[in-house]
Amino acid sequence: MAQRLPSRADHGPAEPGDPRTEPLARCAAVLLPADPPRATTVAFWRPDGGPLPATSTADAADLTAAELTVVRPHGRGVRRHTVPAVVLPLEQALPLLARARHDPNAHPATACWGAAVLHAMRLVARGRFLPGLTPAGHDAWRAGPLDADDLTHVRAIAAAMPPEAHAVPVPGSSPLRLPAPEGLVRELLDAVADRLPRTPAAVHAAGALYAAPGRPSRPPGSPALSSWCAEATAGADTGVRISLRLDLGAHDLYDEEGGHATLLVQVHSLVDPALLTDAAELWAGRAGEHFGARSRIDTVLALRRAARLWPPLARLLDRPVPDVLALAEDELYELLGPVARRLSAAGVAVHWPRELARGLTATAVVRMAPGTASDEPAFFDTARALEFGWQLALGGSPLTEREMDALAEAHRPVVRLRDQWVLVDPALVRKARARRLGRLDAAEALSVALTGTADIDGERTEVVPTGALAALRDRITGQARPVGPPPGLHATLRDYQLRGLAWLDLMTSLGLGGCLADDMGLGKTVTLIALHLHRASRTAGPMPPTLVICPASLLGNWQREIEHFAPGVPVHRFHGTGRALDAMTSGFVLTTYGTMRASADLLAEHPWGLVVADEAQHVKNPYSRAAVALRTIPAPARVALTGTPVENNLSELWALLDWTTPGLLGSLKNFRARHARAIESEDQGERAEAVERLGRLVRPFLLRRRKSDPGIAPELPPKTETDHPVPLSREQAALYEAVVRETLAHIEEAAGMARRGLVMKLLTDLKQICNHPAQYLKEDAARLTGRSGKLELLDELLDTILSEGGSVLVFTQYVSMARLLSAHLAARGVPSRLLHGGTPVARRQELVDEFQSGGVPVFLLSLKAAGTGLNLTRAGHVVHYDRWWNPAVEEQATDRAYRIGQTQPVQVHRLIAEGTVEDRIADMLESKRALADAVLSGGEAALTELSDAELADLVALRRPA
Numbered sequence: 001m002a003q004r005l006p007s008r009a010d011h012g013p014a015e016p017g018d019p020r021t022e023p024l025a026r027c028a029a030v031l032l033p034a035d036p037p038r039a040t041t042v043a044f045w046r047p048d049g050g051p052l053p054a055t056s057t058a059d060a061a062d063l064t065a066a067e068l069t070v071v072r073p074h075g076r077g078v079r080r081h082t083v084p085a086v087v088l089p090l091e092q093a094l095p096l097l098a099r100a101r102h103d104p105n106a107h108p109a110t111a112c113w114g115a116a117v118l119h120a121m122r123l124v125a126r127g128r129f130l131p132g133l134t135p136a137g138h139d140a141w142r143a144g145p146l147d148a149d150d151l152t153h154v155r156a157i158a159a160a161m162p163p164e165a166h167a168v169p170v171p172g173s174s175p176l177r178l179p180a181p182e183g184l185v186r187e188l189l190d191a192v193a194d195r196l197p198r199t200p201a202a203v204h205a206a207g208a209l210y211a212a213p214g215r216p217s218r219p220p221g222s223p224a225l226s227s228w229c230a231e232a233t234a235g236a237d238t239g240v241r242i243s244l245r246l247d248l249g250a251h252d253l254y255d256e257e258g259g260h261a262t263l264l265v266q267v268h269s270l271v272d273p274a275l276l277t278d279a280a281e282l283w284a285g286r287a288g289e290h291f292g293a294r295s296r297i298d299t300v301l302a303l304r305r306a307a308r309l310w311p312p313l314a315r316l317l318d319r320p321v322p323d324v325l326a327l328a329e330d331e332l333y334e335l336l337g338p339v340a341r342r343l344s345a346a347g348v349a350v351h352w353p354r355e356l357a358r359g360l361t362a363t364a365v366v367r368m369a370p371g372t373a374s375d376e377p378a379f380f381d382t383a384r385a386l387e388f389g390w391q392l393a394l395g396g397s398p399l400t401e402r403e404m405d406a407l408a409e410a411h412r413p414v415v416r417l418r419d420q421w422v423l424v425d426p427a428l429v430r431k432a433r434a435r436r437l438g439r440l441d442a443a444e445a446l447s448v449a450l451t452g453t454a455d456i457d458g459e460r461t462e463v464v465p466t467g468a469l470a471a472l473r474d475r476i477t478g479q480a481r482p483v484g485p486p487p488g489l490h491a492t493l494r495d496y497q498l499r500g501l502a503w504l505d506l507m508t509s510l511g512l513g514g515c516l517a518d519d520m521g522l523g524k525t526v527t528l529i530a531l532h533l534h535r536a537s538r539t540a541g542p543m544p545p546t547l548v549i550c551p552a553s554l555l556g557n558w559q560r561e562i563e564h565f566a567p568g569v570p571v572h573r574f575h576g577t578g579r580a581l582d583a584m585t586s587g588f589v590l591t592t593y594g595t596m597r598a599s600a601d602l603l604a605e606h607p608w609g610l611v612v613a614d615e616a617q618h619v620k621n622p623y624s625r626a627a628v629a630l631r632t633i634p635a636p637a638r639v640a641l642t643g644t645p646v647e648n649n650l651s652e653l654w655a656l657l658d659w660t661t662p663g664l665l666g667s668l669k670n671f672r673a674r675h676a677r678a679i680e681s682e683d684q685g686e687r688a689e690a691v692e693r694l695g696r697l698v699r700p701f702l703l704r705r706r707k708s709d710p711g712i713a714p715e716l717p718p719k720t721e722t723d724h725p726v727p728l729s730r731e732q733a734a735l736y737e738a739v740v741r742e743t744l745a746h747i748e749e750a751a752g753m754a755r756r757g758l759v760m761k762l763l764t765d766l767k768q769i770c771n772h773p774a775q776y777l778k779e780d781a782a783r784l785t786g787r788s789g790k791l792e793l794l795d796e797l798l799d800t801i802l803s804e805g806g807s808v809l810v811f812t813q814y815v816s817m818a819r820l821l822s823a824h825l826a827a828r829g830v831p832s833r834l835l836h837g838g839t840p841v842a843r844r845q846e847l848v849d850e851f852q853s854g855g856v857p858v859f860l861l862s863l864k865a866a867g868t869g870l871n872l873t874r875a876g877h878v879v880h881y882d883r884w885w886n887p888a889v890e891e892q893a894t895d896r897a898y899r900i901g902q903t904q905p906v907q908v909h910r911l912i913a914e915g916t917v918e919d920r921i922a923d924m925l926e927s928k929r930a931l932a933d934a935v936l937s938g939g940e941a942a943l944t945e946l947s948d949a950e951l952a953d954l955v956a957l958r959r960p961a
Contacts, residue, residue, distance in 0.1 A: 023053035024086060025100040028109040028164035030070070032087070033187040036138035038198065038213060040191035042093035042113070043068050045085040047164050052084055070167040071178060078176070080169065090195050091213075094121075109165035116157050116185050120192035123150065129193035131210055139210050141197060143189035145241075147270045154189070158182040240291070240298040241268050242279075242306065243349040246335070261332050261414070263325040265316065266351075267291065267299050280323040306348045310339050332414070333426060352423070359395040360422055362431045364388070364456060366445050367466040386445040386469060388454070390435040392428060394418060408432040443663030449473040450697045455674075472510070476700040480506040486533035491565045496705055496712050497527050503703050504531045508610065508637035513660035515616065515640040517704040520892050521871075521899020522712065524641045525561045528612055531639070532588065533566055535609065544607040545572075545589045549630065550614035552592045556845050557871070558614070562588055574599070581606050593618050593626045600629035608635045616640035619659070620652035622668060627655060631662075643895070644888040645702060650676045650694075657701055664701065707898070717905045719898050725914040726789035728770070733957060735769045735776060736916065740955050748948050759951065763917065766955060768814065770913035771882050775817050784824045790881060790911045791824065797909060798830060801877050802857055808877040811893045813863040813884055821860055821881070831855075836862035848872065863893055872896040876904045881911055883918055915958040 027044040034040045045068050046052065068085035071078050088096070094117055100106040101114030120143065123129065128150070129141045146154070158181035166184050170177045198213040245264045267282050269275035269290055277287040282295060303322055307314040312331050316322035327335070340350040366388050392399045392407065394417060399407070403417060407429060415422055437456065440448065448454045449465035450473060465473055480502040485493055493501065500516060504527070507514040516524050528548075536543045548558055555573060562571045570587030573579075575595050581602060596603060611633055613619060619627035638660045646653050654671045657664055665671045678690030705712050728736060743762040750758055768776040772788040784791060794810070801808050812818050815836045825832045833847050833856050851859045852874045859872065863884060875897040884890050890910075898906045912918045 022096060022099060022103060022106070024088075024096060025103050025106040025110050026053065027086075028107045028162075028167070029093075029097065029100075029113045030068075030109065030165060030168050031113065031184055031188055031191075032168065033184070033191070035134045035136045036140045037134070037142075037187070037191040037194040038090065038140070040090050040187070041087050042090065042097070043085045043087045043168070044110070045070065045083045047072070049083060052086055069169065071163075071169050071176065072167070080176070090191055094192070094195075107164070108162045112157060112161045112165050113188070115160075116154075116188050117192065119150075119153055119157065120189045121196070123189060124193055124196045129197070140190070141194040141210065143186070143193040145270055148272055154185050155182060158185050240295050240302065241270060241347055242266060242299060242302045243268060243351060244343070245351045246353060261327045263327060265299070265303070265323050265325075267295065278323060280321060283321040283323065302348075306343060306346065309342050309346055309348075310334070360392065360417075360424060360428055361396075362390045362392050362428050364437070364454060364461050364463040365391045365466050366440060366448055366463060366469055368468050386440050386442065388437045388440050388445070388448075388463075390431040390437070391464075391466075392432055392435075394422065404432045404435060408435075441663060443661060444666070445469055446472065447664050447666065447697060450477070450700065451693055452696070453693070476506065476510070476512070483534060486530055486537050488533045488537075488566055488568065489530050490567060491526055491530075493526070493530060494523070497523050497530075500524075500527045500703060500705075501530050501534065504528075504639060505534055507701070508535070508639065511636060512701065513638040513640075514700075515642065515645055515656050515660055515702045517642055517645045517702055519706045520643045520895030521901075522705060522707065523900060525558065525614075526565050528639065528641065529562055529565050532610065533569070539609075542586055544609035545570075545584055545586050546610040546612060547589050547591070547603065547606075547608045547633070547635070548612045548614060549591055549593055549596050551618065552594065552841050554614060555590055555592065555841065558588075558590050574603075596633075597626045597629045600632050604632045604634065608633070610637050610639065611635035612639045612641065613659070614641045616642040616656055617644050617652070620655050622651065622655040622658070627659070631659060643892050644886075645704070646888075650679065653698065657698060661701055665697070707895075716898070716900070717902060719894075719906045719908065721908040721910070723910045723912055724793055725912050725919070726793045727914050728789055728916065728957075729773075729787055731773050731787055732769055732789070732913075735773055736766060736957050739765050739769065740952075740957065744948070744952055744955075747951065762951075762955065766917050767882055768817075770916050770918050771812070771814065771817050772820060774820055775814065778816075782820075784820060784827075790913065791821075793911060794821075794879065794881065795828070797877075797879065798825075798858065802830070806877055807851070807854070807857045807875045808859070808879060809872060809875045809893075809897055810858065810860050810879045810881055811863045811866070811890075812860070812881040814882070815862050817881065818860045818862055825858060825860075830858055832858035832860055834860045835866050837865035839865070851875075861893070861896075863889065866893070866896065870896045871899065871901065873899060873902045875906075877907050877909065879909045879911065883910065883912065883921055885921070917955045919958075920954055 024044045028047050030043050030045070032041045032043055043066070044052075066085050066087045067082050068087075069080055069082055072081045097110065097114040097117045098121070099114070100110045101118055103111070103114075106114070123143050123146075128143060128145065130144050132140055132142045134140045161181040163178075166179050166181050168179075170179050195213065198211055243266045245266055247262045247264055265279035267277050267279055267287070272290065275288075275290050277291065279299060281287050282291060282299065287295070300317065300322065303313060303316055307317065312327070312334075313325065316325050335350065343350055366386055368386055392404055399417075407415065407417070407424065410424065410429065415424055445465070446469070448463050449469050452462055452464075453460050454463045455461070464470075480499070483498065483502040483505050485491075485498070500518070504514065504516065508531070516527065518524050532546045550558060552575075555575060559571050559573070562569060570584075572584045572587065572589045574581060574584065574589050574591040579595070579599070581589070584606070591599075591603070613630065619630055621627060640656045640660050642656070645656055651668060651672070654665050654668055658668075666674075675690055675694045678686050679694065707716055739762070743758060743765070747755055747758045747762070765776060770790065772784065772791055773779075774782040774784060774787065786792075798808065810821065812821070815838075818834055818836060822832060822834045833851060835844060835847050839847070847859075848870055850856060851872060854874065859875065878894050878897050880890055880893070884893075894906075894908050898908075
């Protein structure tokens with residue numbers, strides 16, 4: 001009678017590591033095969049006859065005790081015994097047995113069956129199972145074919161089995177007989193193979209046959225199904241597979257009418273991979289005893305399966321002996337292509353003869369057109385074109401034009417080249433026929449040479465430069481030849497400045513141009529003056545003047561620097577009313593971006609030896625009037641000077657380098673498609689590859705050094721940067737939350753440009769509230785004290801700095817805030833000066849001189865108007881009253897004080913409203929600083945693309961605990 005088994009609850013909870021966690025594993029396991037194999041069960045019993053333990057394998061209510069007949073020792077012999085047992089269906093027994101394999105407390109019989117289960121699951125994972133029919137006619141999967149390693153593993157498991165693992169006698173055996181362990185292991189392999197592929201998804205996709213897990217009520221066998229199963233499983237026991245060996249035949253292969261290629265069929269033993277014979281030998285009976293009686297049948301069935309993948313093999317089945325197949329030319333072409341890969345994937349390897357050369361390759365190359373001068377200095381002086389095409393090579397040795405012509409004219413898959421037979425891919429023949437892909441202008445060719453890739457037929461392909469182009473690439477990517485200080489220079493250039501001069505000389509002498517992007521304060525101006533003097537010393541006769549275009553605030557600085565470092569060199573200003581170029585035939589001509597824009601036609605007619613764009617970020621928008629006008633001024637060489645080659649997006653980098661070296665980066669549209677979108681991708685791998693590719697392209701044309709780089713400015717004093725979080729006043733907090741609440745409500749209802757405009761307005765309003773309520777409320781003569789946490793901290797900082805006799809620069813991006821600060825300091829009796837975009841040029845220099853001479857201790861500056869070009873080394877402190885969205889712009893402003901000539905430590909103070917959008921932006925700026933180093937920057941506009949939820953999280957006021 002069935003009885004309930006004791007459950008885990010009867011013995012108390014088990015702790016981790018407690019041997020009771022798998023109590024059945026301490027019993028002996030024995031396999032009970034069934035038809036179909038998926039109905040196989042596993043019985044667990046106690047060889048000592050003791051009571052069965054509790055089980056956690058399934059609900060105890062679903063398990064019943066059963067009586068099991070086993071064979072046990074009795075005296076000097078054996079006798080049948082009936083013992084209690086737990087019988088589990090296969091799907092419940094598998095995980096228990098798999099875990100028992102590595103359980104030190106498991107019974108040896110159970111551990112052995114665990115090893116067999118793991119091997120069976122590995123076979124299923126490798127796809128080693130075949131369809132078949134059981135003796136009762138049921139659909140069933142069988143494990144197979146088994147290779148030599150599989151059979152060795154099966155035999156090792158069987159040899160390790162203790163008697164308890166196969167103690168159930170063979171039914172109806174007389175005398176008493178036990179099943180062979182190896183056969184029983186094979187039964188388990190078949191059972192696992194028949195059970196695991198049967199899932200609900202399989203039933204849904206294929207129906208009941210070979211998919212349903214249960215035992216069918218009626219066997220589905222039929223003669224057609226039996227025939228199909230016999231073919232499908234042929235070789236599963238004998239382990240036979242085939243391969244195909246190509247024989248090229250006579251030496252006159254494909255010469256005129258002679259010769260042909262043949263395929264020879266080879267037969268392999270899966271039991272012993274070292275056993276191999278030709279099909280002709282197998283049919284002649286000379287293959288040896290290792291190939292059994294079924295080997296011929298299995299070979300024919302394997303050929304029939306292979307013929308489904310490649311129909312020409314079906315001709316072998318019509319031959320009395322399927323040993324040799326003659327191939328037509330088109331069939332050999334097919335075998336060269338995907339056919340061999342399909343056959344290999346199905347286990348039919350194709351072997352090529354050793355004497356057949358397969359080392360024919362094609363490489364895209366860029367080279368000088370025939371008859372073109374290859375002198376490097378004039379490389380970019382003319383609109384010369386370079387050839388772009390395919391170069392074929394055999395074994396790494398380039399083919400001659402005549403050999404490529406012969407290859408292009410060949411219509412055969414095997415040709416004779418250099419006294420050897422060469423297997424030719426049709427794709428290579430097409431490249432030989434259409435090996436000239438077109439012509440590239442010099443800038444396009446250099447771009448391809450630097451990146452090493454080009455898009456050919458919509459696919460990115462590696463390209464190799466040759467000849468003069470390869471030499472030019474090596475020159476500009478290598479170390480520039482050293483250049484000494486030029487005659488007439490009244491300055492001692494530092495090592496890094498001499499290297500910069502050598503680089504500028506190399507690029508401009510090649511007609512390439514470049515962007516000197518050193519940090520502010522590292523002497524870009526004196527390096528450019530030295531370049532002018534160096535070029536003038538190498539020019540026979542007078543050299544046309546150098547045109548320098550800069551912001552209006554830097555005209556005076558340029559003039560003084562030239563007069564100081566190159567006395568005697570004429571300096572002219574093309575600025576103001578009554579300007580003319582007639583007398584400006586040498587030296588330097590200085591002008592502003594505004595004047596250049598208005599007088600571009602006049603400047604374009606004048607001869608220039610060099611054109612320089614200082615603070616070149618002013619023309620970062622390629623569509624601005626200034627940028628368009630700048631491109632109309634011809635020059636043999638162009639140099640851009642800027643500390644921030646990328647402020648907001650990669651289009652700015654394109655604008656600079658497309659001016660210095662037109663055509664290098666292609667059109668803006670193609671540049672965005674090939675570089676910008678990939679760099680802005682969220683796929684880290686794609687992004688890293690794009691950054692590296694763009695770096696290879698722009699690095700030779702952009703020289704960037706930082707003050708922090710080793711050996712650049714070791715004499716600079718230390719710089720300390722401190723973020724000062726300040727709390728909002730009650731008025732600020734109330735205004736902040738009201739603006740967030742009201743504006744977010746409007747943003748949720750808006751879309752497109754209207755939404756972007758609202759987001760920008762929200763960010764601006766919040767930053768102004770963080771500065772001071774009076775700025776947001778547009779109060780002119782308001783009470784300022786006691787209303788802003790930032791202003792209170794600024795007062796404390798100024799009190800400390802001024803008490804120590806120090807000087808300070810205070811930057812803000814808002815002129816209105818600067819005016820409020822000026823009024824506040826005046827009311828407190830603190831001397832200060834204010835410089836902003838509306839300050840006249842002459843007055844700017846007066847303010848700078850007054851601060852530098854110690855006339856006033858506090859200098860208030862508008863970030864945009866005074867963030868570049870000024871030398872304010874009197875200051876030992878820099879205060880950023882509000883945060884700019886780009887860290888590079890803040891660094892430029894800090895560099896007004898932290899630059900060559902500074903002798904005192906510089907302390908940078910950044911005021912950040914605690915718990916506000918400024919707090920979150922501070923974290924974002926740190927990550928953005930790293931992106932800028934990879935020539936990437938996002939900008940404030942990126943925040944307009946945040947979702948409503950992301951934006952709300954960004955601007956929400958988080959009150960400190």
